[in-house]
Amino acid sequence: MNMAAQGFAVVQAFEHDVLAGLNAAQKTLPCKYLYDEAGSRLFEEICALEDYYLTRTEADIFARKIDAMAQALGPDVTLIEPGAGNCAKAEPLLQAMYTPAAYLPLDISxxxxxxxxxxIQQRMPGLPISPAVGDFTSPAVWRELPETAGRKVVFFPGSTIGNFTPEQARSLLGLFADQVQTGDGLLLAADLVKDSVVLERAYHDSNHVTEAFNKNLLHRINRELDGSFNIDAFAHRAFYHRLRRRVEMHLVSLKEQVVEVCGRQFHFAEGETIHTENSHKYTLATLEELLHSTGFQPQQYWTDHQQHYAIYYAEAV
Ligand SMILES: C[S@@+](CC[C@H](N)C(=O)[O-])C[C@H]1O[C@@H](n2cnc3c(N)ncnc32)[C@H](O)[C@@H]1O
Incomplete structure (x- = not known):
């Protein structure tokens, strides 16, 4: 599939998933659709917020440990990054790596x-870079990646793994495992369980950027799927669910209302929510369990002094 066809497939899937999600008993919208052009820019703003400790903490670990990570990855490696976004984390890693063979970023946006x-091409002119557009949970998108010789490492930073339920995370890492050979690597970052006040502030920041990010999904539906959402009639809500070990993000209907999308009508009771994102939190033990259960052997991990965040290097067995 070429780039235009991949883009078209993403639009079709958006319509299908939004209609199915709004028809469900607990209305839900897959979080991957938060990242259109405006959403991706808002996410970059979120990453710079004081309240959003995740990016800052991860950046600190990378800054201190990038050489150790590059050494663990080894020479002549093809780096594959699902959900690469602005590729800001891959760039210093590629520069620290010994003769990287290629960089294959994959994103829905x-x-x-x-x-x-x-x-990146301007800064590293000799490095082959082949981006692919699509949903990284779909094996079809991985088949679009060019064949490369030598070892591969899947790079999955940003705690994106947290957007998947534990069962979904297992099948996603299983899919990654299917793309690599024994001895190939996975560099995986995850946010760790911590005080709920710190967690909730990160997803309900005082600058209201996360609110704008969440509500941008309604703007996107209005624009792309002929939606009639009154954005002011919905509120942003984020809370930590202790038992499920996840921060849930919702949009709450502030009144009883009917919304049209693609010519279909959806009823909202006052207080009814659309569940838009999960951010699951791990412990070192649950992360290692996840890696083992999907065919990866943890080799090394790096964390911050508060153990708020962890980056694991594991190899396929
Ligand atoms: C949390 S951001 C992380 C971006 C970057 N990896 C980082 O660490 O800063 C998630 C990125 O993954 C992309 N994304 C989310 N779900 C996706 C999916 N199912 N398929 C492809 N891309 C996805 C989004 O477009 C966004 O760029």
Whole structure:
């Protein structure tokens, strides 16, 4: 499939998933659709927020340990990054790596991906870069990646694994395992369980950027699927669910209302929510269990002094 066809497939899937999600008993919208061009930019703003400790903490670990990570990954490696976004974390890693063979970023949002490719290509002109647009949970998208010789490492930073339920995370890492050979690697970052006040502030920041990010999904539906959402009639809500070990993000209907999408009508009771994102939190033990159960042997991990965040290097067995 070429780039235009991949983009078209993403649009069709968006319509299908939104209609199915709004028809469900607990209305839900898959969080991957938060990242259109505007959403990707809002996410970059979130990453710079004081309240959003995740990016800051991860950046600190990378800054201190990037050489150790590059050494663990080894020479002549093809780095594959599902959900690469602006590729900002891959760039210093590629620079620290010994003769990286190629970089294959994959993302559902084409605009941010192609801007990033141009930037990295200018700074590392000899490095083959082949971006692919699509849903990284779909094996079809992985088949679009070019064949490369030598070892591969899947790079999955940003705690994106947290957006998947434990069962979904197992099948996703299982899919990653299917793409690599024994001895190939996985560099995986995850946010760790911590005080709920710290967690909730990260997803309900005082600058209201996460609120804008969440509500942008309604703007996107209005624009792309002929929706009639009154954005002001919905509120942003984020809370930590202790038992499920996840922060849930919702949009709450502030009144009883009917909304049209693609010519279909959806009823909302006052207080009814659309569940838009999960951010699951791990412990070192549950992360290692996840890696083992999907065919990866943890080799090394790096964390911050508060153990708020962890980055694991594991190899396929
Ligand atoms: C939390 S951001 C992380 C971005 C980057 N990896 C980082 O660490 O800063 C998630 C990125 O993954 C992309 N994404 C989320 N779900 C996806 C999916 N199912 N398929 C492809 N891309 C996805 C989004 O478009 C966004 O760029």
């Amino acid at each position: 084409p605009e941010i991906l192609f801007a990033a490719r141009q930037r």
